[in-house]
Amino acid sequence: MQKNSVAVIGAGKWGQALHFALGQKQKCYITSRTKRDINNFVDLNTALSCEYLIIAIPAQQIRQWLDEHFEFKGQKILVASKGIEASTGKFLNEIYEEFIPSENLGFISGPSFAAEVIKGLPCALVLNSLNKQIFIEFEKLFPDFIKTYYSDDVIGAEICGAYKNVLAIASGICEGMNLGNNARVSLISRGLVEMQRFGSHFGAKMETFIGLSGAGDLFLTASSELSRNFRVGLGLANNKTLDEILEELGEVAEGVKTSYAINSLNKKHKIYTPIANEVYSILEGKNPKDSLKDLLKD
Numbered sequence: 334m335q336k337n338s339v340a341v342i343g344a345g346k347w348g349q350a351l352h353f354a355l356g357q358k359q360k361c362y363i364t365s366r367t368k369r370d371i372n373n374f375v376d377l378n379t380a381l382s383c384e385y386l387i388i389a390i391p392a393q394q395i396r397q398w399l400d401e402h403f404e405f406k407g408q409k410i411l412v413a414s415k416g417i418e419a420s421t422g423k424f425l426n427e428i429y430e431e432f433i434p435s436e437n438l439g440f441i442s443g444p445s446f447a448a449e450v451i452k453g454l455p456c457a458l459v460l461n462s463l464n465k466q467i468f469i470e471f472e473k474l475f476p477d478f479i480k481t482y483y484s485d486d487v488i489g490a491e492i493c494g495a496y497k498n499v500l501a502i503a504s505g506i507c508e509g510m511n512l513g514n515n516a517r518v519s520l521i522s523r524g525l526v527e528m529q530r531f532g533s534h535f536g537a538k539m540e541t542f543i544g545l546s547g548a549g550d551l552f553l554t555a556s557s558e559l560s561r562n563f564r565v566g567l568g569l570a571n572n573k574t575l576d577e578i579l580e581e582l583g584e585v586a587e588g589v590k591t592s593y594a595i596n597s598l599n600k601k602h603k604i605y606t607p608i609a610n611e612v613y614s615i616l617e618g619k620n621p622k623d624s625l626k627d628l629l630k631d
């Protein structure tokens with residue numbers, strides 16, 4: 334393993350933004366499935382030999398990627414994805430822990446549009462790990478324009494990062510239906526309560542929901558067309574099919590598959606999640622106007 338070396342795995346929007354950010358203080362490698370014309374682009378084996386890895390591949394692809402490509406050699410890993418595995422209902426920390434010891438794992442959360450990070454605009458992020466040493470080591474790698482906070486609430490961060498994407502779809506639907514600011518903010522506020530109810534069932538801490546990982550990322554994602562998930566919602570309200578929306582988007586919108594995962598988890602654990610239920614139903618073909626009626630009377 335190359336001591337003190339850093340690599341980003343996955344050269345999508347977020348991988349490239351993190352590569353830019355981490356490249357401010359030290360050399361930062363990047364790799365992806367297909368070769369890209371990016372500074373310090375390396376093959377996968379070179380990246381995997383780095384001491385510090387930041388993995389930014391879509392949530393639904395993580396298990397297969399770890400299974401087929403990853404070899405644990407003591408690397409310290411920061412997970413940059415946000416989502417829940419639809420086929421199993423597992424949170425990303427649960428998947429990673431099947432392959433890597435938890436003391437080597439950290440998880441990024443908080444409001445962070447890649448499009449702004451790649452311009453060097455300021456933001457604040459949370460690095461979540463059960464091992465504070467992971468935070469101490471990764472914190473030093475981040476540039477001055479990103480303020481990092483520590484939390485040990487890994488499950489809380491994972492749930493917030495995943496759930497807010499589903500709520501952003503709901504908010505985009507609300508916006509696309511021209512329901513007004515009162516409706517959108519009511520939806521976001523009740524979404525925060527719903528996300529906290531869901532998360533506390535799995536042991537997440539209350540403080541996580543009112544901080545950057547929870548309210549912070551939810552307010553950002555559910556109120557801006559920069560969000561891919563919000564744009565999925567706009568498309569659904571405008572009667573586009575999901576296939577059309579995803580094709581136009583050309584990037585991952587994690588909230589779609591995550592809403593399937595939440596639908597299974599809330600049935601299994603009997604958690605009351607009316608907004609996520611309606612997003613799931615709309616993705617399955619329900620008319621958003623019927624969802625609105627049901628949400629107002631539920």
Ligand SMILES: NC(=O)c1ccc[n+]([C@@H]2O[C@H](COP(=O)([O-])OP(=O)(O)OC[C@H]3O[C@@H](n4cnc5c(N)ncnc54)[C@H](O)[C@@H]3O)[C@@H](O)[C@H]2O)c1
Binds near residue numbers: 343
């Ligand atoms: N874009 C953002 O603003 C942002 C911010 C925070 C977190 N995230 C999260 O980061 C993750 C990645 O998002 P993104 O914006 O980079 O998405 P993206 O659609 O821009 O890129 C996804 C990348 O993953 C790669 N990929 C897809 N399948 C793969 C596989 N099987 N093996 C290896 N690589 C594969 C693709 O080639 C692509 O480079 C998502 O979970 C997202 O929620 C994104």
Ligand SMILES: O=P(O)(O)OC[C@H](O)CO
Binds near residue numbers: 560587
């Ligand atoms: O564009 P989205 O909806 O995937 O959101 C990106 C980030 O998660 C915002 O923090």
